[in-house]
Amino acid sequence: MSLAELVDQPEIGNHERRQNLTRRVLLLGNDDRVLLAVARGLxxxxxxxxxxxCDPDSPALKSQYVHAFHCLAPYTPHDDQWLDALHALVKDNDYDLVIPCNDxxxxxxxLEREKLDPDTHWYLINDDAFQVAFDKARTSRVATELGINVPRECEITDADIQRGFSDRKFNLVDRRSLRFPVYVKPRSSITAxxxxxxxxxxxVDSPDELAECLIHEFPDDGVLIQESFSGVGIGVEILAHQGQIVMQIQHQRLRETIDGGSTYRETIAEIPELTEATRKLVHRLNYTGVGMFEFRYNRETGAWVFLEINARFWGSLPLAxxxxxxxPFALYELLVKGQTNFHTNHTIGVRCRNLINDLRAFRHQQATEFELENLLFGRDYLDFYAPDDWRPQLATLVNFARSVLGKFTRRVEASV
Incomplete structure (x- = not known):
C-alpha cells in the first residue's frame, strides 16, 4: 500500500501514525541534485x-544531512534479490517513508508495487497517473482531451516505420505537415x-536527418515527434492531494543545455493560464504527490504549449x-502526518544554477553574459552549495578537476 492511499484512510489512522514516527526517511535514486535537495529539505x-x-561517490552523500548510505543490489526485472535486500533494509530501520527520487x-x-511490503510506507503515485505521466504520447492525448494547448505533433509507431521506410522515401513533412526543427521524444525516458x-x-533539423534518426535509433515502443515552439521554458511545480493542488511555485529557464535540460533558472510570478492547465491535469489524474509540469511560453504573444509531466521530484528542485x-518536507507532512493546509511563502526572483553544467552551456551557446557579478556577490544560489552544507559543492569541483586532468593526460599520452 502506498502512502498516497494511506492518507485517504480515516483520521484515526493518521493519529496512530503520528504516535509512532521515527522521523527517518530513505531516499532512492541516482540524481545527485535531486537527492541532495530532498535531503536538505528534510x-x-x-x-x-x-x-x-545511488553512486557511492555521489557528491550528495557528502551532505551533512545524509545520515547513512546503504549499498543495495540494483533493480533487475527477472529476479527479486533487489526487493529482498530493500525489504530487509527498510525493516531494520523502520523508516516513516521511502521516497524514490528519480526515474x-x-x-x-x-511497476512492482504489488510485491512491495504493505506494512512499509512507500511514496507512489496512483497507477493511472503513472501510466499517463510516464508515457509522453498518452500525456499529450490526455492534455488534448482537456483542451490544453500542445505543440503540433504526431506519434510514430513501429508499423509506421515498417511501411514508411521500406523504400527510403518516407517524408514526415509531407505526410503530417510538421515544420522543422522538430524534437523526437521516446514515449518513455526509461524502460523496465x-x-x-x-x-x-x-x-532534428531536416527530413533526411529525421529519416536517419528513425531508421537507426527507433525504440520499440515508438516516439512522439513535436514541432519546436518559440518561447521560454516554464516549470509549474506542485504538491497535490487527491487531485487538488495544495502547494505551487513557477520558474523560468534562463539557460538550457543542448539536450533540453536547464542549467540556470529563476522563480517567477504565477502565469494563470499555466496554473489552470496544470490544475486540469492534476484533477484528471486524481494526483497525489509532487510533480513538475513543463510548458513553453512566448512572452511577446502570450501563446503557450504544454510539453510533459515530471511525475517525481524534478532536476531544478534546488531552486525551489x-x-x-x-x-520534500511538505510531501512528508502530507503523506506521514496527513497535513493538507500549506502556506506557500516562496520568494520571486530567486536564481539558482548548476555551476559546472552552466559553464558548459555558456561555452557551447557562446552567450554574451555569464552573470558573473551575481555569482561572485552571492546573488545566485547553486545546486550543490549551501552555506550550511558546502561539502557537496567541493566534491563536484574535485570530480570536475579530475575529469579535466584525465582528459588532458590522455591527450598528452596520445600525442607522444
Missing part, C-alpha cells in the same frame, strides 16, 4: 535521511528492462528549496 527540519540506489528508482517501484539507460529527446518552497 534534514533541515530534523528528519534523519538515509540514501541508497531510476520510481519506475521499478511503480534497462532502468540505467535514460533515453533523451533529440532535436532556495526560494523557501520546501516540497
Amino acid at each position: 534534514g533541515r527540519n530534523g528528519i534523519s535521511v538515509d540514501a541508497a540506489w 531510476y528508482a520510481v519506475v521499478p517501484l511503480q 528492462c534497462d532502468v540505467t539507460n535514460k533515453r533523451a529527446a533529440r532535436r 528549496i532556495a526560494a523557501k518552497a520546501n516540497f
Whole structure:
C-alpha cells in the first residue's frame, strides 16, 4: 500500500501514525541534485535521511544531512534479490517513508508495487497517473482531451516505420505537415528492462536527418515527434492531494543545455493560464504527490504549449528549496502526518544554477553574459552549495578537476 492511499484512510489512522514516527526517511535514486535537495529539505527540519540506489561517490552523500548510505543490489526485472535486500533494509530501520527520487528508482517501484511490503510506507503515485505521466504520447492525448494547448505533433509507431521506410522515401513533412526543427521524444525516458539507460529527446533539423534518426535509433515502443515552439521554458511545480493542488511555485529557464535540460533558472510570478492547465491535469489524474509540469511560453504573444509531466521530484528542485518552497518536507507532512493546509511563502526572483553544467552551456551557446557579478556577490544560489552544507559543492569541483586532468593526460599520452 502506498502512502498516497494511506492518507485517504480515516483520521484515526493518521493519529496512530503520528504516535509512532521515527522521523527517518530513505531516499532512492541516482540524481545527485535531486537527492541532495530532498535531503536538505528534510534534514533541515530534523528528519534523519538515509540514501541508497545511488553512486557511492555521489557528491550528495557528502551532505551533512545524509545520515547513512546503504549499498543495495540494483533493480533487475527477472529476479527479486533487489526487493529482498530493500525489504530487509527498510525493516531494520523502520523508516516513516521511502521516497524514490528519480526515474531510476520510481519506475521499478511503480511497476512492482504489488510485491512491495504493505506494512512499509512507500511514496507512489496512483497507477493511472503513472501510466499517463510516464508515457509522453498518452500525456499529450490526455492534455488534448482537456483542451490544453500542445505543440503540433504526431506519434510514430513501429508499423509506421515498417511501411514508411521500406523504400527510403518516407517524408514526415509531407505526410503530417510538421515544420522543422522538430524534437523526437521516446514515449518513455526509461524502460523496465534497462532502468540505467535514460533515453533523451533529440532535436532534428531536416527530413533526411529525421529519416536517419528513425531508421537507426527507433525504440520499440515508438516516439512522439513535436514541432519546436518559440518561447521560454516554464516549470509549474506542485504538491497535490487527491487531485487538488495544495502547494505551487513557477520558474523560468534562463539557460538550457543542448539536450533540453536547464542549467540556470529563476522563480517567477504565477502565469494563470499555466496554473489552470496544470490544475486540469492534476484533477484528471486524481494526483497525489509532487510533480513538475513543463510548458513553453512566448512572452511577446502570450501563446503557450504544454510539453510533459515530471511525475517525481524534478532536476531544478534546488531552486525551489532556495526560494523557501520546501516540497520534500511538505510531501512528508502530507503523506506521514496527513497535513493538507500549506502556506506557500516562496520568494520571486530567486536564481539558482548548476555551476559546472552552466559553464558548459555558456561555452557551447557562446552567450554574451555569464552573470558573473551575481555569482561572485552571492546573488545566485547553486545546486550543490549551501552555506550550511558546502561539502557537496567541493566534491563536484574535485570530480570536475579530475575529469579535466584525465582528459588532458590522455591527450598528452596520445600525442607522444
